[in-house]
Amino acid sequence: MQEEKQVTDYRYRLHFEKTGTFAYVSHLDLVRTFTRLFMRAELPLYFSEGFNPHPKMVFSVPLPLGMESTAELLDFRTVEKLDPVSVTERLCAVSPIGLEIRSLAPAEGKLSEIAFAEYTVTYAVPPGKAGEAAFSAFLTQERILAEKKGKDGVKTVDIRPMIERWERLSDTTFRALLSVSSDRFLSPDLFRSRLHAYFEERVGGPAPTCRMVRTAFYRSDAVTLFS
Amino acid sequence: MELSELFPLVQKPGRYTGGEYNICMKDKSAVNLRFAFCFPDSYEIGMSNLGLQVLYHCLNLAPDVWCERVFAPWPDMEDRMRENGVPLFAWESRDPIRTFDIVAFTLQYELCYSNVLNMLDLAGIPLLREERGEEDPIILGGGPCSYNPEPLADFFDVFSIGEGEEALPELADLLKRMKQEGRYTRAAFLREAARLEGFYVPSLYRAEYREDGTLASFSPTEEGVPAVVRKRVISDFNDPKYIPTKPFMPFIDTVQDRVTVEISRGCIRGCRFCQAGHVTRPLRERTPEVVDAAARETYRQTGYEEVSLCCLSVSDYCGIDELTDRLLAWTGEKKVNLSLPSMRADSFTKELMDRTSAVRSSGLTFAPEAGTQRLRDAINKRLTEEDLFHAVDLAFDYGKTSVKLYFMNGLPTETDDDIRGIADLGKKVIDRFYQNPNRNRKKPPSVTVSVACFVPKPFTPFQWEGQNSREELERKQQLLRESITSRKIRYHYHSADVSYLEAVFARGNRKLGKVLLRARKKGLRFDAWDEYFRFDEWMACFAEEGVDPDFFALREMGEEELLPWDFIDCGVTKAHLLRERRRAYEGSPTRNCKEGCSGCGADRFGECLCKKKNK
Numbered sequence: 001m002q003e004e005k006q007v008t009d010y011r012y013r014l015h016f017e018k019t020g021t022f023a024y025v026s027h028l029d030l031v032r033t034f035t036r037l038f039m040r041a042e043l044p045l046y047f048s049e050g051f052n053p054h055p056k057m058v059f060s061v062p063l064p065l066g067m068e069s070t071a072e073l074l075d076f077r078t079v080e081k082l083d084p085v086s087v088t089e090r091l092c093a094v095s096p097i098g099l100e101i102r103s104l105a106p107a108e109g110k111l112s113e114i115a116f117a118e119y120t121v122t123y124a125v126p127p128g129k130a131g132e133a134a135f136s137a138f139l140t141q142e143r144i145l146a147e148k149k150g151k152d153g154v155k156t157v158d159i160r161p162m163i164e165r166w167e168r169l170s171d172t173t174f175r176a177l178l179s180v181s182s183d184r185f186l187s188p189d190l191f192r193s194r195l196h197a198y199f200e201e202r203v204g205g206p207a208p209t210c211r212m213v214r215t216a217f218y219r220s221d222a223v224t225l226f227s
Numbered sequence: 228m229e230l231s232e233l234f235p236l237v238q239k240p241g242r243y244t245g246g247e248y249n250i251c252m253k254d255k256s257a258v259n260l261r262f263a264f265c266f267p268d269s270y271e272i273g274m275s276n277l278g279l280q281v282l283y284h285c286l287n288l289a290p291d292v293w294c295e296r297v298f299a300p301w302p303d304m305e306d307r308m309r310e311n312g313v314p315l316f317a318w319e320s321r322d323p324i325r326t327f328d329i330v331a332f333t334l335q336y337e338l339c340y341s342n343v344l345n346m347l348d349l350a351g352i353p354l355l356r357e358e359r360g361e362e363d364p365i366i367l368g369g370g371p372c373s374y375n376p377e378p379l380a381d382f383f384d385v386f387s388i389g390e391g392e393e394a395l396p397e398l399a400d401l402l403k404r405m406k407q408e409g410r411y412t413r414a415a416f417l418r419e420a421a422r423l424e425g426f427y428v429p430s431l432y433r434a435e436y437r438e439d440g441t442l443a444s445f446s447p448t449e450e451g452v453p454a455v456v457r458k459r460v461i462s463d464f465n466d467p468k469y470i471p472t473k474p475f476m477p478f479i480d481t482v483q484d485r486v487t488v489e490i491s492r493g494c495i496r497g498c499r500f501c502q503a504g505h506v507t508r509p510l511r512e513r514t515p516e517v518v519d520a521a522a523r524e525t526y527r528q529t530g531y532e533e534v535s536l537c538c539l540s541v542s543d544y545c546g547i548d549e550l551t552d553r554l555l556a557w558t559g560e561k562k563v564n565l566s567l568p569s570m571r572a573d574s575f576t577k578e579l580m581d582r583t584s585a586v587r588s589s590g591l592t593f594a595p596e597a598g599t600q601r602l603r604d605a606i607n608k609r610l611t612e613e614d615l616f617h618a619v620d621l622a623f624d625y626g627k628t629s630v631k632l633y634f635m636n637g638l639p640t641e642t643d644d645d646i647r648g649i650a651d652l653g654k655k656v657i658d659r660f661y662q663n664p665n666r667n668r669k670k671p672p673s674v675t676v677s678v679a680c681f682v683p684k685p686f687t688p689f690q691w692e693g694q695n696s697r698e699e700l701e702r703k704q705q706l707l708r709e710s711i712t713s714r715k716i717r718y719h720y721h722s723a724d725v726s727y728l729e730a731v732f733a734r735g736n737r738k739l740g741k742v743l744l745r746a747r748k749k750g751l752r753f754d755a756w757d758e759y760f761r762f763d764e765w766m767a768c769f770a771e772e773g774v775d776p777d778f779f780a781l782r783e784m785g786e787e788e789l790l791p792w793d794f795i796d797c798g799v800t801k802a803h804l805l806r807e808r809r810r811a812y813e814g815s816p817t818r819n820c821k822e823g824c825s826g827c828g829a830d831r832f833g834e835c836l837c838k839k840k841n842k
Contacts, residue, residue, distance in 0.1 A: 020246070021231070021234070021244035021245065021246045022244075022246065022478075024234060024240045024241050024244050024478075025241060025478045025479075026241070026479075028480075029241065029478045029479055029480070032478075032480075033248075033478060035530070035532065036476070036529060036530035036531060036532070037530060038530070039526075039530030039531075039532070039561070040527070040528070040529065040530035041530075047562055053562050065240070066234065066235055066240065094530075096246065096247070096248040096478075097246050098246060
């Protein structure tokens, strides 16, 4: 096994969705799920050299457990060139429910170039006039302090610079663009909890229940889609 | 409240979401029988159980039967369910299981009995069979512990004794037919079920007791119900139809998560404490072709990175070389590991080691079970010190530095010398390491000595033996601790309290039903988990019900005594068990089945491998 030299110059990027209960598959479990999915689809994966060969995979920014996404990306390597259309079909045929394979293409650039993630927030009922006023005032604050759990315990940080956009799409639908680069990472859960705390303060009641889904990634200019 | 609303509130929601790859989904409107297969322990343990995969597969072969999985919700989830009025559900459909036709529990070990009752309660099903009505499901039990079903007789409508691949679909079919023909009532169904081979209906038998608490008689209450329940054995162990090649795959990390194919049933060894080795006879092996084909297809359907073989002793499998050749022919190129569990030190070879990923792990495990040759002869574990040294030498040649050794204490005829022998054997294994010129010089050796407490089990030559008292077991544990002088030996032992409770229920009778009911009322659950095991509360349950647990665990049962499980014919005869018990006290081992048949009686249930070999 170890002696064979593998040719490794094929890098592909898979675009997939995590929906329904599949959103409860954690990042670590996702790695295992994809390894087995690729083996079922008989992809000619590139395996790492050494004592415990394993396929190399890189995922886009981790998603909180339970959050759905239509924008997930996965980079992997193969020892043969793939036909994206037929391979996508093969993968779809052996995927668990909730893991939807959208497309496959040769990988361009690195996933670490992702700077922002877009989240679409859909409220069960319209937040109303007062609510919308609170939402639009949210970003006018100079600082938005939040407690962030890190390696060295809980820290208070200003998350305002990490919120690129927060905008209304319709009565019930809103969109956030949050920084997810490695040095400035804002978790969508933390954003939502600060937003809703602000809402409650201003409106005097809790925000309606909502569903938050990650819907896109952007490059550092916050305008160009990353795919 | 919707079940899915509870997911964000609990640890590891992946335990409850369902939707795993390869699960069986069916159209409810096209199904005539709903079957809930309950594993009364955590999702992670249950999903690792091969029996569940096998029976799920066999039941779902019928298009109009839908078998679904159910596990014991972890206490955090159970609490949320009770708070929000969410009843116990089936993992595939999320429908409450109290609406099902059959709710089955696999009984893998005695300490899960409290979970069985807790799960019935959480499902909203009356615990006592006497209290169930026509609308309630039939509660079915099966698995290893059903070889003595008596402690659970108050709670179960019917037990399946022996192998379930053919028996469970037959029972499901009977119920379905009776409902379709409009002649189903619980009583009518159970009366017919009792006449099927391999089924025991507790309500149709009466147990009477003597003043000393022992059984006076045990007999059917009506004509046509068999006095002896014969276990079931499948008609053709090589029939690929019974091998699940599309196993459901958990998303979350579980104990066993790989391609597993069962290669044999029964065991040639007949270790005198071992229930599995006796009740699974006659000996049968699947051919290497059948196993290899099943492994390939399972790999194709799963993409697992490891293939493992399941049986009681892998190195006793006749076709092991041919099988490993066949498997290695395709696993290597696909980067799939081959692992061989339960290797015996006396048939452990360099060839086997070369072939498996045992080479990759850092250590190996062997089970001498006893510390001296005398005691090993008495329990019929014929492994010699030389066998063990040969095996560890090989392991050390390969650069391994750690060896795990399994033992038992409290075995019949055991003396303090036997206990000290355990420490001695551990020390000798360390010495072997330093005498080995090929040893790994970068790491010091480590030997882990892991000691379980002997629990007398039905259908073993030691079924009559009293267990050592907890105080005596603890004294022996302490003696061993003092006898181990090397700091390179790590010592683990099992709780005597847990083993005691296991013995009570392993050899119990119907009088334990009220104790279990009280344990349920006290909220006891997950007894197999240290953090939930409440020994004092269990003892209180016995005291409050006026049941003496020592009577079941510690008492030596009489050879003439009618034992609670005597009405079951498991294949091996009582005469054989008695002969083996005598030989234990004489210190004589018995030849293994490959060397010659010892007449255990299991060949009445089908051709035994020992007979084939000797033809």
